[in-house]
Amino acid sequence: MITDALHGKIETIKAELLTDTAATTTLNFLVVIDDDAQRQWVLDRVTLIDDKHPARTIVLNTLSTGDDATVNADRIEIAAGGMTPEDVRSLVQGLMIPEIPSVLWWTGDEIVDQPLFEPLIDIVDALVIDSSGSRTDDRTIRDLSDFSARRPTVALRDLAWMRLRPWQDMIAHFFDDPNLMEELFAIRKLEIVSGSDAEALYLGGWLASRLGWVACAHDEFCDRDGAPIPFTHRREGAGRRVRSVSVETGRSRYFAALTPSDEGVVSVGVTGDRARPDRLVPLQSIDNASLIERAILEPPADEVFETALHMVGKILT
Amino acid sequence: MPDGTATLTRPAEGRVNPLRAGVDVNRISDPCNIVFFGASGDLTKRMLLPAMYNLRLGDTLPNNYGIVGFSRTEWSDDEFRAEMKKSIDEFSRSGPAKDPMWSDFAQRLSYVSGDFDDVKCFQNLKEHLQNNDKTLGTGGNVLFYLSTPPSLFSPIIDLISRSGLGPEDNHVGWTRIIVEKPFGTDLDSARALQAEVEKVFEEKQVYRIDHYLGKEPVQDIMALRFANVIFEPLWNRRYIDHVQITAAETVGVELRGGYYDHAGALRDMIQNHVTNLLALVAMEPPVNPRADAVRDEKYKVLTALRPIESNRVMLDTARGQYDAGSIQGQPVPGYRTEPDVDPHSNTETFAAVKFQIDNWRWADVPFYLRSGKRLARKTSEIAIRFKQIPHRLFGELGDSIDNNVLVMKIQPEEGVSLRFSAKVPGPKMHIRSVSMDFNYGTGFGVVSAPAYERLIGDAMRGDATLFTRWDAVETAWQAVMPILERWETTTDESFPNYAAGSQGPPSAERLMAADGREWRKI
Numbered sequence: 142m143i144t145d146a147l148h149g150k151i152e153t154i155k156a157e158l159l160t161d162t163a164a165t166t167t168l169n170f171l172v173v174i175d176d177d178a179q180r181q182w183v184l185d186r187v188t189l190i191d192d193k194h195p196a197r198t199i200v201l202n203t204l205s206t207g208d209d210a211t212v213n214a215d216r217i218e219i220a221a222g223g224m225t226p227e228d229v230r231s232l233v234q235g236l237m238i239p240e241i242p243s244v245l246w247w248t249g250d251e252i253v254d255q256p257l258f259e260p261l262i263d264i265v266d267a268l269v270i271d272s273s274g275s276r277t278d279d280r281t282i283r284d285l286s287d288f289s290a291r292r293p294t295v296a297l298r299d300l301a302w303m304r305l306r307p308w309q310d311m312i313a314h315f316f317d318d319p320n321l322m323e324e325l326f327a328i329r330k331l332e333i334v335s336g337s338d339a340e341a342l343y344l345g346g347w348l349a350s351r352l353g354w355v356a357c358a359h360d361e362f363c364d365r366d367g368a369p370i371p372f373t374h375r376r377e378g379a380g381r382r383v384r385s386v387s388v389e390t391g392r393s394r395y396f397a398a399l400t401p402s403d404e405g406v407v408s409v410g411v412t413g414d415r416a417r418p419d420r421l422v423p424l425q426s427i428d429n430a431s432l433i434e435r436a437i438l439e440p441p442a443d444e445v446f447e448t449a450l451h452m453v454g455k456i457l458t
Numbered sequence: 459m460p461d462g463t464a465t466l467t468r469p470a471e472g473r474v475n476p477l478r479a480g481v482d483v484n485r486i487s488d489p490c491n492i493v494f495f496g497a498s499g500d501l502t503k504r505m506l507l508p509a510m511y512n513l514r515l516g517d518t519l520p521n522n523y524g525i526v527g528f529s530r531t532e533w534s535d536d537e538f539r540a541e542m543k544k545s546i547d548e549f550s551r552s553g554p555a556k557d558p559m560w561s562d563f564a565q566r567l568s569y570v571s572g573d574f575d576d577v578k579c580f581q582n583l584k585e586h587l588q589n590n591d592k593t594l595g596t597g598g599n600v601l602f603y604l605s606t607p608p609s610l611f612s613p614i615i616d617l618i619s620r621s622g623l624g625p626e627d628n629h630v631g632w633t634r635i636i637v638e639k640p641f642g643t644d645l646d647s648a649r650a651l652q653a654e655v656e657k658v659f660e661e662k663q664v665y666r667i668d669h670y671l672g673k674e675p676v677q678d679i680m681a682l683r684f685a686n687v688i689f690e691p692l693w694n695r696r697y698i699d700h701v702q703i704t705a706a707e708t709v710g711v712e713l714r715g716g717y718y719d720h721a722g723a724l725r726d727m728i729q730n731h732v733t734n735l736l737a738l739v740a741m742e743p744p745v746n747p748r749a750d751a752v753r754d755e756k757y758k759v760l761t762a763l764r765p766i767e768s769n770r771v772m773l774d775t776a777r778g779q780y781d782a783g784s785i786q787g788q789p790v791p792g793y794r795t796e797p798d799v800d801p802h803s804n805t806e807t808f809a810a811v812k813f814q815i816d817n818w819r820w821a822d823v824p825f826y827l828r829s830g831k832r833l834a835r836k837t838s839e840i841a842i843r844f845k846q847i848p849h850r851l852f853g854e855l856g857d858s859i860d861n862n863v864l865v866m867k868i869q870p871e872e873g874v875s876l877r878f879s880a881k882v883p884g885p886k887m888h889i890r891s892v893s894m895d896f897n898y899g900t901g902f903g904v905v906s907a908p909a910y911e912r913l914i915g916d917a918m919r920g921d922a923t924l925f926t927r928w929d930a931v932e933t934a935w936q937a938v939m940p941i942l943e944r945w946e947t948t949t950d951e952s953f954p955n956y957a958a959g960s961q962g963p964p965s966a967e968r969l970m971a972a973d974g975r976e977w978r979k980i
Binding site for chain 2: 309314325348351352402406443445
């Protein structure tokens with residue numbers, strides 16, 4: 142319930158925003174925080190994004206109760222813990238600027254059974270989430286797969302997927318040579334080592350969806366001819382990081398692995414019939430604020446992600 | 459609805475790598491050698507090698523590449539590598555070079571020592587490149603980069619040809635050349651240099667660099683104009699009163715006094731950077747974003763610049779030279795006491811020019827260009843000042859109603875600002891100007907690549923969009939030649955005529971005042 146005191150504060154904030162000097166606003170940026178330990182980390186990144194992409198930013202702290210609503214450097218923070226989800230939605234809607242993109246950054250890793258999730262999803266164009274780094278990566282991704290099927294009009298951006306771009310490029314680069322492309326259709330084994338599950342699942346789902354594989358058993362794909370492709374993924378090292386990828390065909394092994402001397406560099410090579418000398422690829426370090434920025438800026442439809450996510454959903458079910 | 463299976467093209471059906479869908483490729487595909495003439499010089503150390511290293515760190519360089527330094531200094535490969543490491547440590551935006559990437563990069567660096575007028579040295583270079591083709595797989599492709607003093611451009615091009623390094627002798631790959639600015643010191647010298655270039659290279663093989671065009675905000679001008687519908691209908695003589703283009707610096711000539719004293723602001727900035735900005739603002743929409751379509755439109759608008767008759771030079775231009783003064787509270791010397799500058803120098807450190815464009819879009823809309831050193835603030839911007847409202851409906855209370863102004867900010871701020879009139883809240887109809895600002899923030903995230911990285915990468919890809927074509931260079935020289943000739947044959951007795959840290963010389967203010975206008979504050 143919205144108390145009279147809070148209502149008064151919100152109206153004051155609205156009036157202040159209206160009398161402010163003319164400024165550019167590029168999006169409505171809704172941020173939900175459900176973990177006090179994460180609060181400052183999240184707010185720091187919100188500030189960075191606000192500085193670069195002027196936004197109507199509304200931060201909802203679901204653990205905080207009371208009649209508190211404040212404006213801090215053009216950011217509206219609301220203690221939403223004591224309100225009903227519908228009250229929160231109506232409050233937020235009243236503060237949003239119409240006809241510009243609206244993005245929800247859901248900073249928790251669970252979306253099912255979260256009372257605020259669906260009401261907020263109803264009023265945004267895009268959802269940004271990070272399925273990686275928790276103990277429940279696989280469950281989060283499965284929920285996201287369901288969500289994607291259920292709410293196709295809301296653009297879904299998973300930071301765990303977006304972090305994989307350099308690895309996808311390295312794997313794709315093996316087969317850019319037209320003479321090696323046939324090898325793509327002779328893959329017999331896939332091994333991924335990563336600090337959390339989401340990365341491995343997404344890379345596996347991506348390869349499978351691009352190459353027409355199907356999930357035919359637990360941790361096993363089958364290619365278009367029905368040949369089995371065992372998929373091994375192992376947790377090792379820091380979360381949210383891939384450590385190595387190995388793709389084996391009948392004739393060669395294609396691998397990419399962090400170098401021991403500098404974990405910002407990947408050693409990439411091929412052994413076997415198609416052997417090539419190792420090559421060093423610098424791993425672009427992309428901070429979370431930049432990833433969120435990309436999530437905001439990318440076009441709404443990402444067919445490659447959606448098909449990969451759907452494939453991961455199949456593996457997990 | 460995605461079903462988990464992407465549309466798949468097997469190799470036999472079309473040779474498309476299915477893993478490439480949605481995965482951006484910024485990597486340069488062609489293997490190649492890049493040869494830096496003048497490799498021991500300041501530009502290579504400060505800008506070019508750090509740019510190459512950052513292209514490598516960005517995984518932009520092709521798998522097979524070689525970087526060859528060529529200059530007179532007697533260095534071995536290892537000495538060249540050591541010198542370049544020092545430069546990267548000091549000047550690279552990514553910080554000091556470190557292993558394993560540095561060792562990997564250093565393996566691709568090599569050096570040829572030789573005179574720029576000795577054909578044997580160029581033949582050595584040819585053998586060196588052929589060896590790189592074998593050992594590094596550089597595929598016979600070569601990009602030459604002229605980063606020497608301009609006086610060496612012609613001799614180097616001549617020896618490239620005579621030693622069999624020119625494109626006509628390359629039967630396996632491509633040969634291109636990047637030519638640093640200035641392209642000539644006047645119209646005649648530019649034409650003479652072009653004549654030498656044409657003997658060896660076709661226009662499509664020549665990349666005349668103007669690093670200003672590689673800056674992100676300069677490219678944003680095209681986006682603002684042609685990715686919005688609201689500006690283009692107003693972008694003409696009917697609604698625009700005039701345009702001001704400013705490139706102001708707070709720095710003096712620093713260590714370039716010897717060069718600058720023979721160049722001056724008109725040659726150093728107006729003829730190239732600032733005129734290029736004018737072309738981007740004033741050109742017609744290109745039919746596509748490809749290099750020649752954009753350059754065709756830029757050329758067309760430059761050909762429409764009305765020549766400034768000799769007897770109008772004093773009326774349509776202003777020049778200045780800075781005296782001692784203060785920049786940000788620090789005293790700075792006058793131009794004539796800078797190192798390597800003639801103490802009686804007549805060289806301008808400030809230039810302002812009023813151009814008219816004789817075409818349907820811009821008839822009677824003056825373009826005021828100015829550039830100078832040691833001015834009050836470092837700023838580059840393009841200001842479009844719109845006409846006054848046709849009828850004054852409000853303002854009986856004495857409010858002034860300012861013209862709308864659209865400002866494209868290039869540096870140090872990057873963004874767009876629009877000034878318009880609004881009612882002051884309250885019962886009375888008070889009008890005031892408000893400014894709506896949009897800044898392209900650069901505070902975090904992937905920092906846009908400095909201009910040299912962008913431009914070298916583009917040349918390696920064969921994309922000439924951000925390079926200047928000869929016809930535009932020639933036309934820009936034609937536009938400024940009457941001014942140069944007048945200024946070089948008359949001494950300005952008022953020099954030095956503006957204090958360091960000021961807005962520029964009084965003559966610039968008079969230039970605007972004569973038209974009933976004034977400059978925007980720097």
